[in-house]
Amino acid sequence: MKDVKTIGVLTSGGDAPGMNAAIRAVVRAGLEKGFKVLGIMRGYNGLINEDMVEMDYRSVSNIINRGGTFLYSARSLEFKEDAGVEKAKETCLRVGLDGIVVIGGDGSFRGAADLSRKGIPCIGIPGTIDNDIACSEYTIGFNTALETAMDNIDKLRDTTQSHDRCSVVEVMGRHAGHIALNVGIACGATYIVVNEIPYDLNDVLAHIQKSRALGKKHFIIVVSEGVTDVYKMAKDIESATGIESRATVLGHIQRGGSPTVKDRVVASQMGWKAVELLAEGKSNRVVAVKDNDIVDYDIAEALSMKKTIDMNLYNMAKSMSL
Ligand code: ADP
Secondary structure (H helix, E strand, O other), X not given: OOOOOEEEEEEOOOOOOOHHHHHHHHHHHHHHOOOEEEEEOOOHHHHHOOOEEEEOHHHHOOOOOOOOOOOOXXXXXXXXXXXXXXXXXXXXXXXXXXXXXXXXXXXXXXXXXXHHHOOOOEEEEEEOOOOOOOOOOOOEOXXXXXXXXXXXXXXXXXXXXXXXXXXXXXXXXXXXXXXXXXXXXXXXXXXXXXXXXXXXXXXXXXXXXXXXXXXXXXXXXXXXXXXXXXXXXXXXXXXXXXXXXXXXXXXXXXXXOOOXXXXXXXXHHXXXXXXXXXXXXXXXXXXXXXXXXXXXXXXXXXXXXXXXXXXXXXXXXXXXXX
């Protein structure tokens, strides 16, 4: 086994609050182990273009509390092709990189698996607001995104209530309904539409009418992105029920903001663990949370795992939302 002497860290794909805390942890853990640590800029593009800077303890000062990623992120089309991965590998060999920590989502992990196959040890850290990495109960940024969405929907509720309206709110989640389900419960939504359950407008309308018959005068409908057009849905609700309806897409605001305690702590733990794995000579692993513990999985195994929403939670929310 080759001794690890120089490691790199990069953030890739969609950004998430807490990525900076993870970078900080990787840098400090690496330095504690006596490694040279390089910050790789703009995801895999930084590897392809040899765009990287050496990090010291102070390079990561003052970032634990900041959203975004100070290493910048990118979606690198070039890296999706074998020629791009080959270029990245050549950079690693030239610079003497003995291991890389990749903070991102499942797309980024596919890239990390490709690079690992070419002999460059890579460890993935789940950084995505969507909590959609199946091997991990938690992904960095999820809690902050929930807080942001809740805060905004609470504000919408004020005005929705003043006018006896219905607010249809689209939240992020890509193909997963974890944000919608949790925020929907936290905001007392009348109905939660998630990707995992077939969308049925008639069921939404029936639920609105049922709660209206019980005296409800304003309604919040939380919808996970990609399920349906929320502007059309608001129009359909208005024409079917006569309740004035408005649609709001929360959008990228959910990706920003100062990370919550949970995101900072989990990011720190995961960053530390990733460096330990590299120091042990491991490669092609993803760091994950399981039963409140930090564990690791083979990347291919992790990518083949499936995660769905908690149906008990969904059913509970539906029953108490009238
Ligand atoms: P996320 O990591 O948030 O899922 P993307 O899916 O956009 O975001 O992936 C981020 C980057 O990871 C891509 O721009 C690309 O460089 C790399 N990547 C994604 N999918 C693959 C793949 N199948 N093979 C190799 N690299 C990939």
